Amino acid sequence: MAFEPPPRLVNALGEVRDDGASAWLDRVGTLLDEAAARRDVTVQRVHVPGGRSSLVAHVRRADGSPAILKLAPERFRPEAERAALTHWDGFGSVRLLDPGVNDGALLLERLHPEVSVRTLPEAKALLEAAGTLRRLWADPPEGRNCETVPERTGRQAVAMRATVESFPDVAPLIDAAIGTRDELVSSPPELRLLHGTFRQSKVLSGERLPWLAVGPDPVVGETAFDLARLVRDRVEDLIGSPSGPAITRRRVKKLAESLEVDQDRLRGWTLFRAVESGARALRVGRHQDGENLLEFAGWL
Known part of the structure; x- marks a missing residue:
């Protein structure tokens, strides 16, 4: 073709x-x-x-x-x-x-790639996405063919530290994110098979079921790691809102309670994953994306 x-x-x-x-x-x-x-x-x-x-x-x-x-x-x-x-x-x-x-x-x-959960109003989208994510949290398969959260985030931490050479102003956030990560991986509350890159756009409309997840980059670890990426969905809207920090705190609380995840651990993984994504965006020249993500991380 x-x-x-x-x-x-x-x-x-x-x-x-x-x-x-x-x-x-x-x-x-x-x-x-x-x-x-x-x-x-x-x-x-x-x-x-x-x-x-x-x-x-x-x-x-x-x-x-x-x-x-x-x-x-x-x-x-x-x-x-x-x-x-x-x-x-x-x-x-x-x-x-x-x-x-x-x-x-x-x-x-x-499925219907043109119809994702992201097309729903925000509150409904978060509810449907969270419900879909819960169904994926299964015991890891025997002989699993994927990374663990400590392995993946350890690699990411190395790249984050290297970012400081070109962007020294982000050093405090990177230090905070990596320190939080080190504490979190030392005592995970459970090990589940996770989607790994879950967000609203990864949940599409289907015929067999109303909503189904696509595009996993699977990893084995605690459920708070998987949920963290969902907290910052529609980050551009959050950055543009004067209530962005308050909305973010409410999201952390609501998602943690609805999926029975420890709120502090969810906040910690949200911080790490936002800083990691922001640092990566800076490294490849997507400066506006990087600045938005780091501003979001600063609210946590």
């Missing part, structure tokens, strides 16, 4: 400065054709604008039923996603349709 990869994907992979990802992008058209032939599906179109870490194509299976074929570079751990989706087996998540295939591609049930 001859096509140009979506600009959003091209730009995002350019930020990661990874030779493997660049080589994957050069071959992605061929990889898509090969993955489709292996599964006996017909590619209809590539979804645009698509994601920042994968190519998503609308396909038809041999029996005419619709599906999604998703491809991602190795650095984004597509086989870890496969393992998590296999473990969830459609309970709260999109269903995997090609179990047993391991080629960096995933055949998934087709």
Whole structure:
């Protein structure tokens, strides 16, 4: 299939400065054709604008039923996603349709990518997203194929410290975030299989169930880590509101109570993940995103 990869994907992979990802992008058209032939599906179109870490194509299976074929570079751990989706087996998540295939591609049930929880009013969106997330928190599978929270955040902490060389003003926030992380990983209250990158836009409308989660970057750890990313959803709106700090505090309290998560641990992981994302945005030149995230982190 001859096509140009979506600009959003091209730009995002350019930020990661990874030779493997660049080589994957050069071959992605061929990889898509090969993955489709292996599964006996017909590619209809590539979804645009698509994601920042994968190519998503609308396909038809041999029996005419619709599906999604998703491809991602190795650095984004597509086989870890496969393992998590296999473990969830459609309970709260999109269903995997090609179990047993391991080629960096995933055949998934087709949802409605244009209708995410984010299209709902904010209060309703948070409620539906939180309910979906709760269903994903399962005991980790045997022989799990994903990182732990200490492993992932340890790597991130190293990169955060390196950010200080170019952006010394962020040193106090980075020190606070890493110190909080060190305390949190020393005594996790439970170990669950987590989505890893959960937010409102990762919950799509489906036929089988009203809302299903997509796009996990699974990790094993405590549930507060998974919930933390949801606290800062629609961060641009929070930054633009004079009530942003108060709204954020209410979100932490409401989400912690509704999902029975320790409020202080949720606040701590929200701080770490916001600072980590903000520092990463600064490093790749997305300065406005970085400044918004660090301002948000300062409210915590």
